[in-house]
Amino acid sequence: MTPTTAETPVSLQKEEVANMVFAAAQEMFVSMMGAEVQLLPEPDAGRSDVFDGVLSLIGLAGAVAGSGALICSSEVACDLSSRLLMSECPQVDAQTLDSVGEITNMIVGGLKNLIEPYTGELRMSVPTVIHGKNIFLRNSQADMAVAVRCGYPQGEFELTVRLSAARK
Amino acid sequence: MLIVDDSTAIRKILLRVLNQTGLALGQVHEAGDGKQALEVMALHEISLVLSDINMPNMDGLEFLRALRASERWRTVPVVMITTEGGQAKVQEAIELGAASYVRKPFSADLLRDKLAALLSQ
Numbered sequence: 001m002t003p004t005t006a007e008t009p010v011s012l013q014k015e016e017v018a019n020m021v022f023a024a025a026q027e028m029f030v031s032m033m034g035a036e037v038q039l040l041p042e043p044d045a046g047r048s049d050v051f052d053g054v055l056s057l058i059g060l061a062g063a064v065a066g067s068g069a070l071i072c073s074s075e076v077a078c079d080l081s082s083r084l085l086m087s088e089c090p091q092v093d094a095q096t097l098d099s100v101g102e103i104t105n106m107i108v109g110g111l112k113n114l115i116e117p118y119t120g121e122l123r124m125s126v127p128t129v130i131h132g133k134n135i136f137l138r139n140s141q142a143d144m145a146v147a148v149r150c151g152y153p154q155g156e157f158e159l160t161v162r163l164s165a166a167r168k
Numbered sequence: 169m170l171i172v173d174d175s176t177a178i179r180k181i182l183l184r185v186l187n188q189t190g191l192a193l194g195q196v197h198e199a200g201d202g203k204q205a206l207e208v209m210a211l212h213e214i215s216l217v218l219s220d221i222n223m224p225n226m227d228g229l230e231f232l233r234a235l236r237a238s239e240r241w242r243t244v245p246v247v248m249i250t251t252e253g254g255q256a257k258v259q260e261a262i263e264l265g266a267a268s269y270v271r272k273p274f275s276a277d278l279l280r281d282k283l284a285a286l287l288s289q
Contacts, residue, residue, distance in 0.1 A: 031273035032181075085180055099177040106273045109251025121254060126174065126224060 012118050014146055017111075021068075021148045021159050024110030028103060029152070033083045040149035040156060052133045053077065054092065056104040059125035060112065065166040066142060068108035070100060072157035074131065079154045092131050101127035107159060119163075169196045170212075172205040172219040172231065173249070178272070182218055182249070182279075189280040191287065202231025209235075214244060216287070221250040221257060229257070232264045245286060249274070 022039050029037045054077040056070045072080070078089040081099035089096050104127050112122050139145065142162035149158050169192065171182050179198050186192035197212055199205035203226040205219070217235075221228035228248055235241040245267035252258070253271050261269060268282050 028273040031275045081177075084177060086184065087180075095176065098175055102175040102177040105175070106251055109253070109272065112251075113253035116254060121256065124222065124251070126222065 012115065012144075014144055017115065017144065017161060017163070018146045018148050020111050020114040021107070021146060021161055022150065024107045024114065025148070025150050025159060027110055028106045032103075032106070033080075035083065035152055037150040037152050040151045043147050043149055043158060049138065050134055050136050052135070054097065054100050054129065054131050055135055055137065056097075056100045056127050056129040058104055058108045058127050060108070060122050060163070061125075061166070062120055062122035063166055064115075064119040064122065064163050066144075066161065066163040068104065068111060069160045070104040070107065070157055071137075071160065072100070073155065076155040076157055077131070080157070097129040097131060101129040104129075108161075111161065169193060170199060170205060170208055170214045170217045170219075171196060172199045172202065172217060172223070172228065174200050174220065174223045176200075178220065178249075185276045185279055186283075188276070189284075191280065191283050193287075202226030202228060202234070205231055206234060209241060209244075214241075216283075217244060217246040218249050219246055221248055221252050221261070229260055229264060232261065232266060236265050247282065247286065249279075 025037055029035050053073040058068050060066050074092050077092055077096050077100050080103055081089040081096040084099045108124060112124060116122055139162060143164040146161045147158060149156055171179050173179050183196055186196060197208045199208050201223040219228045219231060232246055235244060247268045248261045248266045249270045249272060251272045258269055268286055270279055270282055
């Protein structure tokens with residue numbers, strides 16, 4: 001890996017960022033949930049942009065700007081919340097969304113700490129978490145777009161990271 | 169004790185760890201940001217603060233700065249618990265007088281050990 005310069009703000013390779021995303025997810029799961037995640041095959045590029053469930057999004061800003069997101073079904077959101085809080089989650093509610101937002105915050109925070117030596121200091125927004133049906137996700141162009149599918153015995157979730165050189 | 173974090177999930181987890189480990193000495197208060205935390209501290213005697221850094225309205229570093237500028241709260245120990253792993257933020261928190269620093273995600277054991285060490289001093 002090559003440390004970034006002003007001319008090449010995203011100097012990391014896509015695979016390196018994907019490995020960092022997975023490492024951050026693994027650290028969060030092992031530390032806070034007492035479980036491990038498995039890396040699943042990359043999402044199908046031709047899949048639908050419309051989904052039902054929960055989307056948790058965090059903005060990144062600095063020499064490199066972009067976002068990190070966690071996408072999962074409502075059932076997985078409830079299971080993640082139950083594991084984190086060690087309490088029942090029969091349906092998605094404000095507590096579930098707060099939990100998924102915090103899980104995203106820890107994963108994106110872990111990624112931020114891993115990539116900062118290559119991008120310079122980054123700032124994170126607070127999470128925005130959306131729950132609904134027929135959510136249509138449209139991303140603008142990014143210099144680098146990474147999608148990592150993570151599985152654990154009760155289900156799976158997807159982590160996406162989009163990075164671009166910040167506009168001046 | 170006072171837990172300051174904009175995430176109710178993290179506040180619940182910290183409260184659970186404190187209760188499970190017997191470190192919840194007296195009543196544990198909660199606040200969602202630094203501004204709320206100052207309001208809670210004005211009303212109660214707080215012996216230890218666990219605070220996030222990235223929060224809306226007043227972040228953890230501003231909150232810590234306000235405590236250190238106050239005669240009443242100058243010596244209250246503050247443990248920063250945050251996803252921020254950047255050296256600059258850690259250094260700033262330490263220079264402002266944070267007693268300890270725990271990075272999220274954390275294990276209950278690590279948090280218990282840090283708090284137990286701090287409380288034994």
